[in-house]
Amino acid sequence: MSLACHATGRRGDFSFDIGFESTDNAVAVVGPSGCGKTTFLHGLAGLLAESSARIAIDDVTVLNDAVTRRPAHRRAIGYVFQDIRLFPHLTVEQNIAFSRSYGGDEMTVAQALDLMDLRGFERRRPAGLSGGEARRVALARALAARPRLLLLDEPFTGLDPARRERLAPYLLRLRDEVRLPMILVSHDPRDLDLIAQDVIQIADGRVGAASHSPAAGAAGA
Numbered sequence: 001m002s003l004a005c006h007a008t009g010r011r012g013d014f015s016f017d018i019g020f021e022s023t024d025n026a027v028a029v030v031g032p033s034g035c036g037k038t039t040f041l042h043g044l045a046g047l048l049a050e051s052s053a054r055i056a057i058d059d060v061t062v063l064n065d066a067v068t069r070r071p072a073h074r075r076a077i078g079y080v081f082q083d084i085r086l087f088p089h090l091t092v093e094q095n096i097a098f099s100r101s102y103g104g105d106e107m108t109v110a111q112a113l114d115l116m117d118l119r120g121f122e123r124r125r126p127a128g129l130s131g132g133e134a135r136r137v138a139l140a141r142a143l144a145a146r147p148r149l150l151l152l153d154e155p156f157t158g159l160d161p162a163r164r165e166r167l168a169p170y171l172l173r174l175r176d177e178v179r180l181p182m183i184l185v186s187h188d189p190r191d192l193d194l195i196a197q198d199v200i201q202i203a204d205g206r207v208g209a210a211s212h213s214p215a216a217g218a219a220g221a
Contacts, residue, residue: 001025002058003149003181007043009051016040016205020198025175028184028196036205037185038082041151044183045079046072055149057181062148078142082154084134086126092137093122099144112140115178116170132163136170143174150174150182156191168194 006019016036020027029037043051044063052065055077063075086095096109113119116136126134135155142150155171156164174180175195184195192199201208 001179001181002056003027004056005044005053005183006055007040007051007053009039009043009048011039011042011048011050014039014205016043018043018202018205018207020200020207022198024197025179026171026182026184026196027198027200028186028192029200029202030186030192031202031208033187035203037187037202038153039205040202041079041153041183041185044149045077045151046070046075057148076145076148078145078147078150080135080138080142080150080152080155082157084126084138086134086137086141088126090125091122092118092124092126092129095126095137096141096144099141107144107146109144112144115143115173116140130163131159132167135159135167139170139174143180147180150180152182152184154186154188155184156186156188156194164190164194171195 002021002023004021008017010016014036016039018036018040029040031037039048042048044053044055046053053063054061054065055063063070087098090098093109096112113122116139118136118140121129121133121137126137129137156167159167172195175182184191186192
């Protein structure tokens with residue numbers, strides 16, 4: 001699998017021009033606070049008016065704003081926000097079902113529940129979930145539309161070490177079994193050890209360095 005991403009744009013007075021190529025499924029974007037990590041994800045996802053993005057997977061262009069700018073919900077990109085953003089008035093099942101289809105090949109709610117081991121949680125509301133459970137629901141909702149790329153903004157934030165360890169296998173399943181390319185934004189080196197295979201260092205909205213960092217949980221590692 002190969003992944004090439006490039007996004008440029010600005011948010012207020014901050015400009016960014018970030019791109020990379022990787023042959024691994026899980027790429028971490030790291031850097032100091034305010035360097036543009038989340039802004040880069042927003043540019044890829046089409047959440048910034050002043051931005052342009054290009055994404056190619058296995059040398060096939062799946063998004064090119066220079067040709068046709070698609071709205072965020074038509075980009076075939078799953079996004080799990082740092083603050084999760086589940087709908088508090090909807091059940092787990094309804095939150096997952098809310099996910100939009102990106103071309104008629106959507107995953108059923110049942111399949112998404114099974115993938116994230118959420119059977120038995122269907123009728124619960126977000127207020128009755130732990131932090132790790134809520135993140136699994138957010139992942140299931142993102143996956144239900146069968147995205148071509150998954151964006152994860154600080155996926156372990158707010159989780160204690162035990163819950164972090166319980167969530168990691170689900171992300172490894174997506175990386176190694178589903179083979180879904182993902183971009184992970186994090187400031188925590190532990191996330192790199194758990195999930196990331198490639199690491200892209202950025203500063204001031206630009207790429208600084210890239211390094212190969214096999215995750216401890218990788219198959220065959």
